[in-house]
Structure formats: structure tokens, C-alpha cells
Amino acid sequence: MKLHTLSLGMLGTNSYLVADETTGQSILIDAPDRADNILEVLTKEGYTLTEIVLTHGHYDHILALKDLKNATHVPIAIHKNGLASLKSGENNLCVLAGYDWEPITPDRLLDEGDRITAGTLSFQVLHTPGHTQDSICLYREGILFSGDTLFAGSIGRYDLPTGNGRQELKSIQEKLMTLPDDTEVYPGHGPKTTIGKERRENPYL
Numbered sequence: 001m002k003l004h005t006l007s008l009g010m011l012g013t014n015s016y017l018v019a020d021e022t023t024g025q026s027i028l029i030d031a032p033d034r035a036d037n038i039l040e041v042l043t044k045e046g047y048t049l050t051e052i053v054l055t056h057g058h059y060d061h062i063l064a065l066k067d068l069k070n071a072t073h074v075p076i077a078i079h080k081n082g083l084a085s086l087k088s089g090e091n092n093l094c095v096l097a098g099y100d101w102e103p104i105t106p107d108r109l110l111d112e113g114d115r116i117t118a119g120t121l122s123f124q125v126l127h128t129p130g131h132t133q134d135s136i137c138l139y140r141e142g143i144l145f146s147g148d149t150l151f152a153g154s155i156g157r158y159d160l161p162t163g164n165g166r167q168e169l170k171s172i173q174e175k176l177m178t179l180p181d182d183t184e185v186y187p188g189h190g191p192k193t194t195i196g197k198e199r200r201e202n203p204y205l
Contacts, residue, residue, distance in 0.1 A: 004041055009033035011060045019047045020119025027118045028052045029145050035067035054078040055147025056135045057085020059094040075107035082134030126175050130168020131156030144185045152193035155204045
């Protein structure tokens with residue numbers, strides 16, 4: 001597996017390009033901004049993008065979607081609770097942040113236990129509501145893409161529409177803290193961490 005991390009947009013949102021080295025097939029996890037930067041990596045590495053997967057529908061994770069869709073024509077996947085986020089600039093907070101938004105129809109609605117694949121790579125969808133009701137994480141042995149659910153030393157804010165702090169802590173404790181300590185965590189913002197480090201040191205847990 002090859003992993004490329006791009007920090008994009010005014011909030012420094014992490015976008016992850018994950019590729020199977022054998023086949024060159026890849027998935028993109030979140031599309032924050034600067035589609036040209038993402039396309040440049042795809043071209044340089046010679047990857048074939050097969051799917052764009054959104055960890056949730058907030059504006060800082062989706063602004064590059066239209067340009068990427070037009071350029072690659074690959075399916076867009078989001079949790080089934082996130083359908084409204086791609087339809088409305090009010091629901092995805094674009095209006096609040098001062099961005100225009102044209103509705104996008106996702107190609108695939110995800111649920112707990114679904115699989116995201118790229119070549120021989122396979123990731124399990126973990127539905128982790130709390131930051132938003134459509135928040136998901138992607139997991140395969142040894143690695144977790146946590147979106148805005150879990151950060152290094154912090155957790156996602158839950159004071160925005162559809163957020164719920166008690167629910168978020170429940171999601172983290174029941175679905176993430178049960179993973180092995182050496183699981184590497186790649187969050188939606190900030191540096192990577194591990195499950196063990198967050199179990200020991202995260203003040204919110």
C-alpha cells in the first residue's frame with residue numbers, strides 16, 4: 001500500500017490518496033480543496049482512481065468534489081445519513097463559510113460494515129456518529145482513517161448541526177478504542193497518531 005497525505009484548504013484538511021502498489025488502483029479519502037493538487041499526484045504516480053470516499057459531508061472535506069468528478073468520472077461515496085449534506089450548502093456549512101455550493105448526487109450510500117476496495121486493498125466502513133450523523137472511519141488491519149471523529153490529542157467538535165458529544169464518545173469508545181494499540185490513525189486534521197497513544201493520553205477519553 002502506498003499512502004499520500006495532502007493538507008488542503010483553509011482549514012488544512014487532510015486528504016488521503018491510498019493506492020494498491022500491485023494494480024495502481026487507488027481511492028481518495030475526502031476532497032477538501034485544490035483538485036489540481038490531487039490530480040497532479042494521480043498523474044505523477046500513474047494511479048487509476050476508482051472511488052472518492054467522504055468521511056462526512058462538511059464543506060472543508062468536499063469542496064473539490066465537483067472538479068474531481070468532472071475530471072475522473074469516478075463514483076462518490078458517503079454514509080447514507082450524509083445525502084442532505086451534498087444537496088444543501090446550508091447542511092454542509094458552505095453558506096456559513098461563504099462558499100457557493102451546487103448540489104451533488106452521490107453514487108454510493110454507505111453503511112456500517114460496507115467495504116471500500118482498491119485493487120487488493122479492502123477497508124471496512126465504521127459508522128461513528130457524533131461529530132456528524134454521517135461520520136465514518138475506514139479501517140483495515142494496522143491503519144485507521146478517522147475523519148473528524150478522532151484527532152491526535154482531541155476529538156471532533158460536536159456543536160455543529162447533527163453533532164452529539166455523548167454519541168461521539170460512545171462511537172470512539174465502542175468502535176475505535178477496541179482496535180489494537182499499534183493501529184496507526186490518520187485523522188481529518190493534524191498529525192497521525194496511534195490508538196494506544198490516544199487511549200493513554202487523549203484528555204477527552
